[in-house]
Amino acid sequence: MTTDTTPAASTNPASAAVGRAGTHDSIEPLLRVTGLTKHFPQFRQTLVKRPDNPVRAVDGVSFHVNRGETLGLVGESGCGKSTAGRTLLRLLEPTAGTIEFQGRDITHVSGDDLRVLRREMQMIFQDPYGSLNPRQTIGSIIAAPFDIQRITPEGGTRKTVQELMARVGLNPEHYNRYPHEFSGGQRQRIGVARAIALQPKLIVCDEPVSALDVSIQAQVVNLLEDIQQEQNLAYVFIAHDLSVVRHIADRVVVMYLGKIMEEADRDELYESPRHPYTHALLSAVPVPDPDKSQRKARILLKGDLPSPQNPPSGCVFRTRCPKAQDRCAAEVPEPIELTPGHRVACHFPEERAVL
Amino acid sequence: MTDTSAHSTAGAAPSPAAPSAKAAGEKTAYLDVRDLKVHFPTDDGLVKAVDGLTFKLERGKTIGIVGESGSGKSVTSQGILGLHRRTRARASGQIWLDGEDLMTVSDERMRELRGNKMAMIFQDPLSALHPYYTIGSQIVEAIRVHHSDTSKSAAKARAVDLLGLVGIPNPTRRVDQYPHEFSGGMRQRAMIAMSLANDPSLLIADEPTTALDVTVQAQILDLMRKLQQEFGSAIIMITHDLGVVAEMANDILVMYGGKAVEYGPVNDVFYRPEHPYAWGLLSSMPRLDRVRSARLNPVPGNPPSLINIPPGCAFHPRCRYAAEVAGDACRTQVPDLLGTGPDHVVRCHLAQSRRAELFAADVKPLL
Numbered sequence: 001m002t003t004d005t006t007p008a009a010s011t012n013p014a015s016a017a018v019g020r021a022g023t024h025d026s027i028e029p030l031l032r033v034t035g036l037t038k039h040f041p042q043f044r045q046t047l048v049k050r051p052d053n054p055v056r057a058v059d060g061v062s063f064h065v066n067r068g069e070t071l072g073l074v075g076e077s078g079c080g081k082s083t084a085g086r087t088l089l090r091l092l093e094p095t096a097g098t099i100e101f102q103g104r105d106i107t108h109v110s111g112d113d114l115r116v117l118r119r120e121m122q123m124i125f126q127d128p129y130g131s132l133n134p135r136q137t138i139g140s141i142i143a144a145p146f147d148i149q150r151i152t153p154e155g156g157t158r159k160t161v162q163e164l165m166a167r168v169g170l171n172p173e174h175y176n177r178y179p180h181e182f183s184g185g186q187r188q189r190i191g192v193a194r195a196i197a198l199q200p201k202l203i204v205c206d207e208p209v210s211a212l213d214v215s216i217q218a219q220v221v222n223l224l225e226d227i228q229q230e231q232n233l234a235y236v237f238i239a240h241d242l243s244v245v246r247h248i249a250d251r252v253v254v255m256y257l258g259k260i261m262e263e264a265d266r267d268e269l270y271e272s273p274r275h276p277y278t279h280a281l282l283s284a285v286p287v288p289d290p291d292k293s294q295r296k297a298r299i300l301l302k303g304d305l306p307s308p309q310n311p312p313s314g315c316v317f318r319t320r321c322p323k324a325q326d327r328c329a330a331e332v333p334e335p336i337e338l339t340p341g342h343r344v345a346c347h348f349p350e351e352r353a354v355l
Numbered sequence: 356m357t358d359t360s361a362h363s364t365a366g367a368a369p370s371p372a373a374p375s376a377k378a379a380g381e382k383t384a385y386l387d388v389r390d391l392k393v394h395f396p397t398d399d400g401l402v403k404a405v406d407g408l409t410f411k412l413e414r415g416k417t418i419g420i421v422g423e424s425g426s427g428k429s430v431t432s433q434g435i436l437g438l439h440r441r442t443r444a445r446a447s448g449q450i451w452l453d454g455e456d457l458m459t460v461s462d463e464r465m466r467e468l469r470g471n472k473m474a475m476i477f478q479d480p481l482s483a484l485h486p487y488y489t490i491g492s493q494i495v496e497a498i499r500v501h502h503s504d505t506s507k508s509a510a511k512a513r514a515v516d517l518l519g520l521v522g523i524p525n526p527t528r529r530v531d532q533y534p535h536e537f538s539g540g541m542r543q544r545a546m547i548a549m550s551l552a553n554d555p556s557l558l559i560a561d562e563p564t565t566a567l568d569v570t571v572q573a574q575i576l577d578l579m580r581k582l583q584q585e586f587g588s589a590i591i592m593i594t595h596d597l598g599v600v601a602e603m604a605n606d607i608l609v610m611y612g613g614k615a616v617e618y619g620p621v622n623d624v625f626y627r628p629e630h631p632y633a634w635g636l637l638s639s640m641p642r643l644d645r646v647r648s649a650r651l652n653p654v655p656g657n658p659p660s661l662i663n664i665p666p667g668c669a670f671h672p673r674c675r676y677a678a679e680v681a682g683d684a685c686r687t688q689v690p691d692l693l694g695t696g697p698d699h700v701v702r703c704h705l706a707q708s709r710r711a712e713l714f715a716a717d718v719k720p721l722l
Contacts, residue, residue: 287601
């Protein structure tokens with residue numbers, strides 16, 4: 001009688017009390033990464049294989065995610081945002097740094113412990129075509145987490161899967177269909193159903209709406225927000241689309257070449273960005289408003305992203321920064337907290353309204 | 356094909372007088388596309404990828420063609436370049452470019468025009484560039500195909516100039532490199548350089564910046580604007596990104612299910628849109644410059660499959676105002692493209708006065 005709760009339904013009442021409000025340091029965060037680093041070793045193929053400089057995909061990144069909030073991780077391709085997302089889920093082995101989840105160090109968890117940990121942290125992938133096995137039915141794709149975790153949900157797997165399908169807006173009668181029978185937006189809903197099957201506390205969403213048509217993106221964004229409110233989920237929302245992030249995120253982290261440039265609450269970041277890279281990034285986005293976009297002052301960056309194998313000395317952004325000075329080449333800027341929660345890694349931060 | 360204008364003499368220089376097929380006294384635009392249709396017969400039925408498209412474009416101006424995947428935007432651009440000749444596709448209509456109807460000119464004349472008077476910038480420069488040839492030799496080829504009297508060294512000098520023009524640093528060294536040695540943004544610049552090789556007056560850009568990061572996109576759009584000012588080219592900008600067209604286009608044509616549903620000047624389409632699909636697109640997008648309401652307002656349902664376009668108005672299964680129209684018109688009759696203002700046309704059965712009411716009540720507050 002008292003043991004009637006399913007493992008799935010046991011949301012932590014303490015965590016439910018913490019709303020989506022911007023809570024900074026008072027409460028222990030759900031996830032904290034400190035100095036997270038991921039280097040991919042490279043080799044020169046001469047007569048003998050010789051080690052070359054590693055690709056510094058993620059290079060000493062620290063941030064936290066509170067319960068029930070959405071952290072936006074933005075930056076351009078090659079900035080390390082996807083690698084950071086995968087490393088914090090332990091899909092990739094970190095080269096250095098620590099990952100704490102619910103106060104527990106999970107940097108070196110392995111085997112069965114790691115499998116059980118994955119009940120709490122899941123992932124939604126960008127490509128709804130590549131992330132679903134074309135030979136499996138939708139039913140077995142969404143049931144896979146139960147099989148892997150050797151859990152039989154109350155009421156049976158099939159019933160639970162059909163409830164999940166209904167929850168994400170799919171017709172439960174399509175249980176036996178295959179991925180190719182669904183459109184891109186519906187496939188992304190399948191990915192969402194699979195990710196929420198075990199009622200995790202954290203989902204890393206890697207560009208979940210980038211591959212979808214404009215009119216479908218809003219459907220999936222709304223679904224993600226609804227599920228977050230119901231289950232008090234935390235998202236790490238990785239995206240290059242700064243407009244979507246402005247809508248969905250509570251806090252935003254801006255990355256460039258494996259490092260964090262700026263971190264702030266959403267409105268603070270968009271309304272008073274301090275880092276020159278954030279200025280350039282925000283000013284580059286075309287706004288669907290002819291008057292505004294013609295008035296908008298654009299900061300054009302020169303040149304290309306440097307190679308992450310040979311990042312510039314000092315500040316990694318200095319080679320393209322309009323404000324770079326000698327000090328930027330000599331000294332790595334440490335993140336400074338300008339106002340509570342607003343950290344900037346720049347020697348010469350400047351408040352500037354770019355939107 | 357029921358093309359009545361058999362006047363066009365293949366290969367001949369365009370006559371200075373307006374072609375006979377056009378209405379007398381009507382001023383002809385530089386590019387004038389009339390009732391363009393591209394249909395593909397398939398085993399599953401006829402795919403009407405482009406189904407009666409009409410638009411005009413002057414030199415120095417940009418038209419933005421927007422739509423979702425499968426709306427027929429890319430097939431339109433391929434149709435203008437005549438890439439459906441000698442395929443199973445059935446193309447009809449008229450495409451007047453500077454007084455010549457491209458639908459009736461010979462294959463030989465079409466080859467002269469392609470890459471010369473009109474050029475294309477593709478979305479994915481990595482697959483549009485040949486991996487085995489240097490960037491320089493590909494640009495040299497584009498020049499010498501049309502100007503066989505140009506020497507190789509002169510063409511190469513021109514290629515270096517072009518690479519410099521599009522902002523590639525160190526062009527004398529870069530000209531001898533292969534596409535894989537270029538970054539994504541640099542490759543797209545090289546593609547633009549190649550398309551400019553013969554000073555085309557019509558530039559068709561099919562999602563030219565979709566594969567690029569925003570800061571690189573800003574560089575490329577800036578470059579295209581400068582080149583247009585310098586050379587006065589007409590640009591067709593095909594994209595799904597409403598932000599890009601807001602910035603670049605003079606006119607906007609919104610496509611849905613192979614047809615234009617709304618076509619007009621950029622400010623009309625953005626500030627006074629008339630078609631429920633355009634309302635849906637504009638109000639569903641999250642905004643960078645301000646926080647929207649707590650929830651986004653998506654367009655329900657999915658874009659139609661071109662093999663099975665809904666009867667009547669293709670948008671009716673997703674339109675929340677379809678029930679407002681008397682009878683079954685939205686389900687049975689294809690609405691005509693009717694004028695609602697100067698140069699602004701809309702394909703919708705709703706009465707114009709009712710559209711204005713709905714826009715003011717339901718849509719304006721969301722924008």
